[in-house]
Amino acid sequence: MRAVLGSGHLEVNSRSGDGIDTCQVDAEADGGGAKVTIVDTGRIGANGWLSVPLAGGSTGDTLPVPVGRGWSGLLAADSDDGRATTTLTLRCAKGSRPGPAGKPVEGLTVTVETDLGGTLDDPANRPAHLRIATGTAKKAADAYGCVTRPGRTPLRTVGLPVSQEEFEPLSTATGTCAGIPRAAGVTTARETARAGAPWESCILGDDGLGHHRYSLQAYFGPYAQRLKAGYAEEHYTSDPTPADAPKGRLRQDGSYWGSAPCPADGAERAVFVVRRDGSGDETRVPEAERAYARKALRAFAAHSARGRGCGAPVTP
Template structure:
């Protein structure tokens, strides 16, 4: 038998009238809580974190967002007081993915020198960071690039924005963790570790009126270079190009990366079996500033450090050189240091070779970056 609906009495109408606003209010609460997560992402890192790119990388899981901003960015061409801007935000998902973003203005106030790292560090001990290319002054780095290692799903991307007026810059560094199920060995995955950094850089460039030239989307990026990826030094074409071999120091192999305008460059020199001997490093912009600041802190027992002089010798087996770079940028810094595990180079340093290797490395790097001929250490 069909049910006949009862007519709506005044009492039932009053009841429905009371329930409807309550349901609407509840719906509003649900919408507010759902929207608050997106608002937190919108406001993260002073509003320059690209939400669509974050979601594309981390997925649609619930997120926990932390955010901290302090200081200011002058952007006026090398303020004597420095740029105190320091931004940090972190996004974590329930599935274990995360992004940690730092944005720092350069140069830093002189009061910060020697007190600790001025900028976010890049993994570079066991692997060599590779340049981003595609028109970006940036780097892609990992603690380990070996398939299946615990850090296989983790990487760091750094993007430097040299501002149009010269002297000031913004450094964006993004640590991305996507879990071990996402291997860096698959070239199709690697752009996901980069896209948040480049998109954040684009937004930061506009937000702080930097006016830097931007690159194009990074659709492919090389793996950082592992310790066992050494090749003959003769014939090197990247960051080790032109560096001589040495019979006394048993230097005949190299690990290198392409040289594509990255703000840090490394050439690792080794013996025939790849065992380490020396490491050549070039620092530009904020990385040069940071390195000099750390020498002030860690080598205060030395008479002179790279913070006080353009070129010189540091310790028993280390030399540095410097070069003036265009548009008011921080002077570049070049180093050669003994890198051998058993200490042969430290115990019996081949000083003539160290100076020759540093000269070749610094001269090529400076020329590629449009800097002046480097000041070199004497004998």
């Protein structure tokens, strides 16, 4: 972090407790700074604890891109003001030492919010954000006694988060939308590469301006944990959800989900979700559109699971 923020005075404020450590570092000389949040993934969902900062995880204005080079991580940014959020997920192997809860740490998430100035449109400015995140992740693993295999460094290049205008023909998709069939009114795709990311997204649209019709997401490891914990905490009916069933349909919004076992993520099953954007009254959705949503989910889940080294997914 010092190498990126400079040799001047750094103001540091930190806080620890309940499986989460945070640290805010600000460089007084040039105004740059970084906020680091380290989470013991075993705490996600414990006692209703859901506040886990993770890059991505929702379909905002831009799609985060994978860090790559052996890292399970994402780089997210929604503006060109030099701010970015990077999340790296670490799986801790046997031999990791006990954490604050008295049992070995099973995994960590390291999220770093950086404000370094300089637009991320310039590829030369992006590696500095990753340099802080990867360096912090290695030190966090040592501090927590997490036996893990980090990705490769240094990271000299990373893609730019994908904007709303960057859609392409679905038939030529090669990343997160690869293999999904076209349908009437579904001919464009907005996607990223996969490259081991812990959260993936594919946005499907129509011709013209690429208006959204369907969105598909894959949740792995801590991202799947947080998703399931949210449903377990906030769901108030007896209908099944991703928190308690491997596949199904959510009645409140008509979305479908499936899941798959993922050895790289321990006992945590990955979750795959398809949502029909702007769905309105689900009772009036034509069966043809529901059938397409299920078909798209099957294709998306199969490709996503294969890319992560997971088992065969089950879907509705």
